[in-house]
Amino acid sequence: MFVSSTTMLCLYVLAFCWVNIRKIMDTYHCNMWTAFLKSPVSGILILYTFICAWFVGGLTAFHLYLIFTNQTTYENFRYRYDGKMNPYNLGCIRNEVPKRSFNIEVGKRQAVADEDFEDIQSQIDSVGGLERCGTQPRHTNWDHKANWEITPDIHVLAAEFGMESGLADRQKISRDH
Structure with a gap:
């Protein structure tokens, strides 16, 4: 035009x-x-x-x-x-003739998210496992005055995705420091 x-x-x-x-x-x-x-x-x-x-x-x-x-x-x-x-x-x-618009990207992204959710979850768990078993350096240079408490909304999200045990381990580590 x-x-x-x-x-x-x-x-x-x-x-x-x-x-x-x-x-x-x-x-x-x-x-x-x-x-x-x-x-x-x-x-x-x-x-x-x-x-x-x-x-x-x-x-x-x-x-x-x-x-x-x-x-x-x-x-x-x-x-x-x-x-x-x-x-x-x-x-x-x-x-x-104008066609009905269909956003193929939205459907595609959703399908990929559904298929790969378990793979992403296992990757997240493996990163959490690396932190717990000591293969990554300790975060000793972090500011000790920072507030590392996990808020209730994070607990709800963790419960929804079945990650309560990982959060409990992280809370314990943050209290020890």
Whole structure:
């Protein structure tokens, strides 16, 4: 929409600058060059918008082609469906019909979270086990004045995920320090 509206704006300005030059020619009964001298801004805009209209017009035409063939710019340059059928092209009319949006990422993330929950839980338990068996250095450089008590909401979360024993061990360690 941005590129096509920019093309339309360029054509609009170009057309009305020509209308302005034509009115000047009719009003003063002069030729085109004299009209350009009387309104130099119109002459500059005619030149500028003529050049810009070719660039943004070409970009608009390219994007319309992408829309009609149901491709992204990346697909067009990367995969090149020349000679092959684009599997996503539904035809000029059906490519334009808005589809019901479905966020595939949300469903995908949820499915991954459900499948890998036990694996993540075992990784958390193994890290907790490493702390308890002494394979990691003791945290003796921690600030002893800090409050390391576990709040009730953390206890609720731990109970929900079945980690009460790990929290009890950590509370005991934090009280010993």
